[in-house]
Amino acid sequence: SRNMLHSWQALWWHHFFLLWTTIDGQTRYSIPEELKQGSVVGNLAKDLGLGLSDIFDRKLRVASEAGEQYFSVDAGKGELVVNDRIDREALCGQSASCVLPLQVVIEDPLQLHRIEVEIRDINDNSPNFLSNEISLKIAELAAxxxxxxxxxxxxPDVGTNSIKSYTLSKNDCCSLKIKEREGGKTAPELILEKPLDREKKAVHKILLTALDGGNPVRSGTSQITISVLDSNDNFPVFEKNLYKVALGERSAKGTIVIKPKATDADEGLNGDIEFSFGSRTPDFVLSIFDINPLTGEISLKGELDYETAKSYDIDVTAKDKGSPEMEGHCRVQVDITDFNDNAPEIVLTSQPKPVREDAPSGTVVALISARDVDSANNGKVTLQLTTGSPFNLKPSFSNNYALVTCEPLDRESCSHYDVEITATDSGSPPLSSKKTIPVTITDVNDSPPVFTQPSYNVYLKENGVPGSILYSVSASDLDFGENAKVSYSILDSKVQDVSVSSYVYMNSDNGSIYSMHSFDYEKLKVFQILVQAKDQGSPCLSSNATVHVFILDQNDNAPAVIYPSSAALGSLSHQRMPRSAKAGHLVTKVTAVDADSGHNAWISYRLAEATDSSLFTVNLYTGEVRTKRAVSEQDDSSQRLLIEIKDDGEPVQSSTVTVSIMVEDGLHEPILDLRQKAVEPSKKTGRITLYLILSLASVSVLSLVTFLILAVKCIRSSRSSGSCCMRRSDCDDYKNPNRNLQIQLNTDGPIKYVEVLGGDMLSQSQSFRSCMSPMSEYSDFTLIKPSSTTDFKEVISVLDASLPDSTWTFESQQVSLK
Incomplete structure (x- = not known):
């Protein structure tokens, strides 16, 4: 690197003379690399023993064996100077020594010298990595x-200027180890000091620095990127261990219940989660709920019923797709909120028992309970009875009730109750249900038998067949069973001083009354039977009724002649009459009675045979025998009349009487005088007749008033007792509070009278008697047999039927008043 060239040039001259040596007579120079152009390597002329002039004269030149002219000779000074930049690394690479051989050629004479220039290394190169970033992939489960x-x-530098050490930036997972290689070279190695956790830190970035031994030290760096490879070491985790949700009982299908969330710190398939219900989830939960495997969304697919299950505990599993699979769990608690969808129910804790009708109020009839499977107000039940029943509900405990009586019971009024109970809950809207409890009332013998009527009137024809049914009474008992089983009997009483049981007997089972013998109206016209109906209860109850038996007359008696003869019928009766008798002369009067009554006793007279039928006539109703014409001298002195007497019954009964009449001359006729006196009364007789008429009118008015009073009393009595009886005092042995009217015939001898009796049977009788002469010229009062009637109208009808001309004629010569 040229950057450090200047720093090295300062040292060049200081080391110049120290660095060159001659080996085997060979000249060697030593210079650092990267000297500036023109820098002096050494005094070549001096070192070769040449003068300055030789350099020019002898044409000294320097030739490089490498072909590159790094050096040249300064001809003026004879010095070897640097002609071009010298890069040791370019010339020698990683070689420990770097020597450039030079050939020095001198001409005249031609000489060849070889010199060496050692190029010394300077720290002009920094350590360098092939790439600026080193990528490592380490499994997080690496040991x-x-x-x-x-x-x-x-x-490129060598020696001390080459790489001496490596360092790592500060980190929490790794350290550096230098491994020695052959040739003295080193190689760095990364040592895992702590377990990796991708979920905490997925990528670690560490700076690797290489340092050389130069001075100053030069370095090179490379970024180590450690990508932690995921291992399925994390299970899915839910946000909550327990999710609670409330769901209405009537929620529709498809309703989203809840969406639990789960995360997996792993990545890829290791973090790809699937949701499902737990393996032990019961079938009834699976039938109601469904879960989305991708989102975890739980939805409703069935119908909820709060009464079946009030809450559901659902185990939800989140499972990743790693190998091996990891899974997490949470619990979803679904609480069902109640809806008022169940009507209350009435349950009979005990079946109702029959209740005696005399049970006191408060008697327990049945035990019932009310329940509603809904909750809170939806399950709060109130009971109500229908109004009008003699029962009440008495609460006991915890929706239990007793059905008790609250009023007196009467089985005869109502023997069975269907008690309807309505149960209503307090939901919104409220639901209700009804239950009918049958309650039977058992009988107590508290009702006596009751006859269909308090008294019965029975009309029985006389001469009936003994043993025939007379009447059937009937009584009913409102009770039940044995309490209502009625038996009948006749209470002992007297009829004409004889026990009534000798007249009739009664069937105790059906109340039929049978006659013991045939009844004779002429002996017994009315009697009473006191019957009793008794039930079989304990104690037994009974009631009585009176049967009034009225014997109906049958025409079983023929008229009996009581005048002119009381002897046997058909006997001869001798009568006398003067030959001087005129037409209409009363010869005699045939009087007959009939033991029957009514029309059966309605008597008529007829001349059946006569010696001279033109001479006599018989009054149809009075029986008076009169002359039809005056008697002549030619008429026989002995006349014989056969008179037939018939009643008006069915069939007709009749009898005859034979009257022998002797026609005599000069016979005194007092009867004729009487008749003439009656026809031509004197003034005194007229007054007597007037008195008799007034007396008869008074008696008639008094009788009428008596009849009216008795009729009113009978009507009132009939309303209360249902009967009013007219009885004979001489044959009535019953104690009857009714007042009676009696028409009594007295046939003692030829004098006839009728008694009208009124008043209490036990009081002194009052009678009005009309006495009639057997020789009355006009119609007499018709004889009435005793009559038994039930009311005043019947009395009148009997009287009316007994009078042939429907009139009352009181023209007798004797009238007596008792």
């Missing part, structure tokens, strides 16, 4: 102490 050869630096 400590591993040697890595480095490129040696070169220095």
């Amino acid at each position: 400590v102490g591993t040697l890595f050869p480095l490129e040696s630096a070169t220095d």
